[in-house]
Amino acid sequence: xxxxxxxxxxxxxxxxxxxxxxxxxxxxxxxxxxxxxxxxxxxxxxxxxxxxxxxxxxxxxxxxxxxxxxxxxxxxxxxxxxxxxxxxxxxxxxxxxxxxxxxxxxxxxxxxxxxxxxxxxxxxxxxxxxxxxxxxxxxxxxxxxxxxxxxxxxxxxxxxxxxxxxxxxxxxxxxxxxxxxxxxxxxxxxxxxxxxxxxxxxxxxxxxxxxxxxxxxxxxxxxxxxxxxxx
Numbered sequence: 768x769x770x771x772x773x774x775x776x777x778x779x780x781x782x783x784x785x786x787x788x789x790x791x792x793x794x795x796x797x798x799x800x801x802x803x804x805x806x807x808x809x810x811x812x813x814x815x816x817x818x819x820x821x822x823x824x825x826x827x828x829x830x831x832x833x834x835x836x837x838x839x840x841x842x843x844x845x846x847x848x849x850x851x852x853x854x855x856x857x858x859x860x861x862x863x864x865x866x867x868x869x870x871x872x873x874x875x876x877x878x879x880x881x882x883x884x885x886x887x888x889x890x891x892x893x894x895x896x897x898x899x900x901x902x903x904x905x906x907x908x909x910x911x912x913x914x915x916x917x918x919x920x921x922x923x924x925x926x927x928x929x930x931x932x933x934x935x936x937x938x939x940x941x942x943x944x945x946x947x948x949x950x951x952x953x954x955x956x957x958x959x960x961x962x963x964x965x966x967x968x969x970x971x972x973x974x975x976x977x978x979x980x981x982x983x984x985x986x987x988x989x990x991x992x993x994x995x996x997x998x
């Protein structure tokens with residue numbers, strides 16, 4: 768069944784048909800068009816292709832029926848979508864609406880091997896007792912990443928006091944060696960903690976992803992952060 772090649776758009780049609788049949792007991796072309804927000808001629812064209820590939824039974828003015836192969840293929844697509852949505856909701860802490868949208872974009876490009884690892888990772892993080900500290904960390908940090916912040920809420924990294932934590936919001940293009948800092952993990956969305964300052968010179972020490980990193984104060988002044996309200 769999986770050897771039948773179809774585009775990501777056609778996968779969306781199979782998923783929509785399966786969802787409509789599950790919720791309404793039928794899938795008419797008009798309902799499919801409404802669900803996918805496409806025009807009727809597009810639906811008819813897609814259904815003709817799916818019918819030619821043996822994935823649906825399609826006759827104008829009659830509900831669309833999934834074949835055995837189509838039912839199996841739709842189940843795989845829906846399972847991928849559900850697994851990705853769970854990952855984006857429970858691990859990345861996106862809203863259900865955001866997670867659903869991102870899952871729709873990703874599900875067509877992820878193979879079974881990668882999908883299986885997504886599932887194992889999600890279950891490991893959410894269910895294993897030893898992952899409790901990680902769950903607490905994700906609950907604390909993820910909601911802070913990517914928030915829209917007013918300019919007055921941002922601070923140069925160089926102004927942080929020892930022990931203060933923050934999330935990187937913007938890195939100035941004037942920062943020399945910006946690629947080097949990106950390779951070290953200093954990019955938008957990174958969570959870090961100010962560990963201290965060197966007694967002499969202008970060096971700062973920050974902890975990022977479990978590693979201490981030395982920065983010149985002049986460089987840190989070009990990295991703008993939002994101070995974390997979480998401890």
